Amino acid sequence: MIAFLRFLLLTGRWFALLGVGVIALFLLAAVCAPLFFSWEEATRVNLGDALAAPSAALPLGADEMGRSMVARLVWGARVSLLVAGLSVGVALIAGLVIGGLCGFYENRLTFVTMRAMDAIISFPRILVAIMLITILGPGIVSLTLAIAISSVPVFARLFRGPVLSLKKRDYVVAARSLGAGDGRLLFRHVMPNLTALIVVQGSISLAEAVLIASGLSFLGLGPQPPVPEWGAMIAQSRSHLMSTPHVVLAPGIALFVFVLALNLVGDGLRDFSDPRASGTGGR
Amino acid sequence: MLDYIAYRVAVLIPTLLAVSLAVFLVLHLVPGDPARNAAGPDAAEEDIELIREQFGLDQPLWRQYGIYLGNIVRGDLGESFRTRRPVLDEIVRRMPATLELAGFAMLFAVVVGVALGVVASMRPNSAIDSAVNGLSALGISAPVFFLGLLLMLLFSARLQWLPPSGRGTMAHLVLPTITLGLPYVATFARVARSTMLDVLSEDYIRTARAKGLVWRRVVWRHALINAAVPLVTLLGVYFGRLLGGAVIVETIFAWPGLGRLMVDGIIQRDINLVQGCILFFATAIVLVNLVVDLLYSVLDPRIARG
Numbered sequence: 001m002i003a004f005l006r007f008l009l010l011t012g013r014w015f016a017l018l019g020v021g022v023i024a025l026f027l028l029a030a031v032c033a034p035l036f037f038s039w040e041e042a043t044r045v046n047l048g049d050a051l052a053a054p055s056a057a058l059p060l061g062a063d064e065m066g067r068s069m070v071a072r073l074v075w076g077a078r079v080s081l082l083v084a085g086l087s088v089g090v091a092l093i094a095g096l097v098i099g100g101l102c103g104f105y106e107n108r109l110t111f112v113t114m115r116a117m118d119a120i121i122s123f124p125r126i127l128v129a130i131m132l133i134t135i136l137g138p139g140i141v142s143l144t145l146a147i148a149i150s151s152v153p154v155f156a157r158l159f160r161g162p163v164l165s166l167k168k169r170d171y172v173v174a175a176r177s178l179g180a181g182d183g184r185l186l187f188r189h190v191m192p193n194l195t196a197l198i199v200v201q202g203s204i205s206l207a208e209a210v211l212i213a214s215g216l217s218f219l220g221l222g223p224q225p226p227v228p229e230w231g232a233m234i235a236q237s238r239s240h241l242m243s244t245p246h247v248v249l250a251p252g253i254a255l256f257v258f259v260l261a262l263n264l265v266g267d268g269l270r271d272f273s274d275p276r277a278s279g280t281g282g283r
Numbered sequence: 284m285l286d287y288i289a290y291r292v293a294v295l296i297p298t299l300l301a302v303s304l305a306v307f308l309v310l311h312l313v314p315g316d317p318a319r320n321a322a323g324p325d326a327a328e329e330d331i332e333l334i335r336e337q338f339g340l341d342q343p344l345w346r347q348y349g350i351y352l353g354n355i356v357r358g359d360l361g362e363s364f365r366t367r368r369p370v371l372d373e374i375v376r377r378m379p380a381t382l383e384l385a386g387f388a389m390l391f392a393v394v395v396g397v398a399l400g401v402v403a404s405m406r407p408n409s410a411i412d413s414a415v416n417g418l419s420a421l422g423i424s425a426p427v428f429f430l431g432l433l434l435m436l437l438f439s440a441r442l443q444w445l446p447p448s449g450r451g452t453m454a455h456l457v458l459p460t461i462t463l464g465l466p467y468v469a470t471f472a473r474v475a476r477s478t479m480l481d482v483l484s485e486d487y488i489r490t491a492r493a494k495g496l497v498w499r500r501v502v503w504r505h506a507l508i509n510a511a512v513p514l515v516t517l518l519g520v521y522f523g524r525l526l527g528g529a530v531i532v533e534t535i536f537a538w539p540g541l542g543r544l545m546v547d548g549i550i551q552r553d554i555n556l557v558q559g560c561i562l563f564f565a566t567a568i569v570l571v572n573l574v575v576d577l578l579y580s581v582l583d584p585r586i587a588r589g
Contacts, residue, residue, distance in 0.1 A: 015420075119301070122520075122523065122568065122569075122572065123523060123564075123565065123568060124523045124524045124526060124527030124528075124568075125524075125527070126524075126527035126528070126530065126531075127523075127526070127527045127530075127561065127564060130530070130545070130546075130549065131306070131309055131310070131557075131561055132309075133549065134310060134549045134554075134557055135309060135310065135312055138549075138550075207424065211424075211426055214426055214428075215426065215427065215428060215531050218428045218531060218534070219530065219531065219534060219546050220546070220550060221546070221549065221550075231426070231428070234428060234429060234432065235428075238432060241432055241435070241436055241440070242436070242440045245436060248429075248432055248436075252426065252429035252432065252433070255426050255429060256424060256425055256426060256429060259424040259425075259426065260420070260421065260424035262424075263420060263423060263424050264420065267420075
């Protein structure tokens with residue numbers, strides 16, 4: 001982490017540094033949400049304050065149900081991070097296992113598995129997720145699961161390639177000739193080489209997961225009211241877009257800034273793990 | 284070449300069969316009784332039984348699939364649980380709107396994206412290059428639905444230049460097209476820039492330049508054609524994603540397309556309708572990928588021979 005920050009500082013990647021700061025801020029908001037605002041404040045309907053303009057008591061005003069926008073944004077950060085973090089985590093592990101095994105063992109079963117993964121990848125992730133939510137029913141758990149399952153094939157394909165070539169490296173062959181079993185070879189000698197790939201792809205996938213989660217919530221397929229989710233907040237307040245734009249702009253800007261920060265840090269991480277692949281290098 | 288086309292078309296049938304089976308199986312694992320869902324909360328037991336018989340839901344799963352497949356071949360996708368109208372009619376009625384939106388968005392993304400990418404690659408690390416780079420980072424991170432609402436706020440509410448929603452005139456098409464296409468403008472710009480940088484460092488480009496051709500002509504005629512191959516492959520991938528994005532864009536702009544139909548179907552647990560929509564999207568994606576692959580083999584004849 002410190003090495004990464006120093007790299008960003010020394011190479012003058014200010015946008016990526018800014019991204020790290022923004023993510024830290026959102027992380028703080030998400031983790032400490034209950035310290036700042038009670039769940040009550042974020043969800044209790046109080047029509048007296050409906051669509052209130054920003055004031056000292058309500059720094060970003062209130063939504064159409066009179067709920068404090070700030071409280072809902074902060075709790076929304078918690079929901080978004082939870083859904084995106086959990087789904088990417090689950091998908092990473094499943095993708096590593098499937099991709100690792102399919103790269104390590106080349107037989108009919110793994111061939112069929114990878115073809116199935118290819119088939120799923122050719123469909124847009126949001127459609128795969130929508131199909132899964134049709135089965136599971138709308139909600140925060142099924143949203144997380146749907147995003148996780150729809151990203152597994154991407155990870156599996158991504159990790160299989162390097163495993164295919166890594167397993168033929170001399171040091172792996174040497175370890176095998178010393179009597180190391182398949183499990184030891186795969187987990188001790190092959191997998192550790194994937195760390196950089198996992199970190200880079202993880203941060204970019206996190207950005208994608210946040211976008212898809214909010215998109216599905218916008219469609220009404222995510223957490224149900226009164227749970228504050230940024231996409232759902234935009235959908236519920238959108239009829240007030242023309243009269244009181246702040247109820248739509250606030251969650252939208254939060255979402256946009258958060259995704260942008262994740263992408264910027266992802267780019268920074270990519271350059272950090274492989275400076276030759278730098279996007280701005282040019283020729 | 285002909286052999287290759289024949290082979291690709293022949294593979295189409297098992298692919299579509301597999302897709303229909305996958306969609307059918309996934310959707311029929313729905314927890315809860317579809318007949319009960321369709322009948323509504325206070326339906327009598329006899330009514331539910333009637334619906335179950337009417338839609339064949341009392342048959343074993345493999346027979347249901349067999350019947351479903353037989354019906355598809357005859358152009359019958361079943362009836363909507365809700366409206367009792369044939370699903371195919373609903374889809375055909377909504378399809379032109381979705382294809383129009385996706386087509387225009389794709390055109391917008393390719394033309395603007397490739398142009399930006401090529402201009403950026405002509406002067407790497409210049410101000411134009413950095414601007415395109417920055418814009419594409421913004422475009423990739425913008426949530427589609429928020430972007431759409433912002434455009435609506437600016438161009439419909441404040442400036443009153445364009446209608447905020449609905450379909451009809453070309454003016455109605457502008458905001459949805461930009462909203463759906465903008466993230467892909469960013470992607471195409473990025474890919475076009477990096478492939479162009481690769482191509483521009485090739486020997487034949489230096490030769491073309493050395494023999495005195497105008498630089499702009501070298502870039503747009505000689506280099507772009509060779510950079511087109513990876514861009515064409517992207518078309519197939521992004522057409523699918525564009526259809527996925529259309530689901531959200533249609534909701535924002537009240538665009539009467541298939542995406543909105545499908546989301547309503549999910550919320551109302553109308554399995555036949557959702558199944559028909561997903562099958563349509565899947566078929567469209569498979570067909571577009573086929574066309575793209577064939578186009579690809581025209582651009583690069585080595586593919587068909589391989």
